Amino acid sequence: MTARLNEFQQPIGFDLTGWTAAKQPEKTTLSGHFCRLERLNVAQHAEELYEAFQDSPDGRHWTYLPYGPFHSSDEYREFLLTMEGLSDPFHYAVIDRSTNKAVGTVSLMRIDTANGVIEIGHVVYSPRMQRTPLSTEVMAMLSKYVFEELGYRRLEWKCDSLNEPSRAAAQRFGFTFEGIFRQLQVTQGRNRDTAWFALLDSEYDAIKSAYQAWLEPNNFDEFGHQIRKLSDMTPR
Template sequence: MRDIELEGERIKLIPASYEHVEELFNVSGNHELWRYSPSSISTIEDMHNTMDSWMRLKEQGVRYPFVIMDKATNEIVGSTSYLDISLSNRKLEIGGTWLDPKVQRTRVNTECKYLLLKYGFESLQLLRIQFKTDAKNEKSNLAIQRIGAQYEGTIRQDMILHNGHIRDTNIYSILNSEWNVVRDKLTEYLNIKYM
């Protein structure tokens, strides 16, 4: 996948690189961010190791990590990725998203998902984009449902998280045939809620 930079009204999604390690680490300090995550970032070394992993997976063509830049402050406020990329099957996952608590419940995450979905369906011509989240993570489950993704099921005892919790994972998806409705819903949500 070629280099991608996506820009909305409030945010810019920029390809993640080693130059972003320190700033990403500075916004990763809230331990609640990692409650439902397979890993956690608590030291600068953890952030370097995470970036190493992202770059290896990017080179293999299965992950495309972004940093989320808040245009209002010109600061990095989190990260998100295209995951499990399979362009031959015209599908991928959006995930690995984490945000500085100061921008949670703002237009940042909604606009982020809108930009990633729009590029996926309209530029990459994908058939399917999926999302996965811990079955116990009520905020994430509600946010995914709110954008119009369809619940497909739960993978039981899917993974063991960094804190020892055995996670059941909910899977949601949006199909290309559903994109127009989802796009209109997201556009309306961005225009009305965040005027």
């Protein structure tokens, strides 16, 4: 691509004439075939979420998070109460439509409407939704909401650089790795180098098509196992 030059013959970025700020997330329920995303509500979701997390044999799913594991339902409820009313992070409960129960949480965060940048974070999935179509459908619904309805230009994914499952998930979902920010945070008394990934609005249509194709019923066998991998469908 040929660089644009200003009147001083300096290279400048591509034109954004007509750009308008993105919108804030609203208390809108996002519905799919396998699951739906509801605004986190402690009274409705806390007990179901805590029960779902009890399916884990240990606390390994909380290792890279700045909170947890929680040792009682009351402790977890108190934590959720601090999250429930926040506008950033904006927390959702993931509802499994087959049981109509909450099985995980996810949020939109670091919301920068002026520049059109937003991040998916606080991804905490119970064993009831791990390695199921639900996690991919969550990404399909959130990316559609972010790009098509709220008007963002950039969707980010960040994780501890040592969290290999999260890094693999970001790339499986079509995000591009952008580098490591060293010594960015202190998490539970430990250093955290943070891996950055992003998906741009110009890349979204191809990723959307991959999500749709992967979620088609004919991509699953009689036991619910995928036939084609999402990573084989997303462009590189």
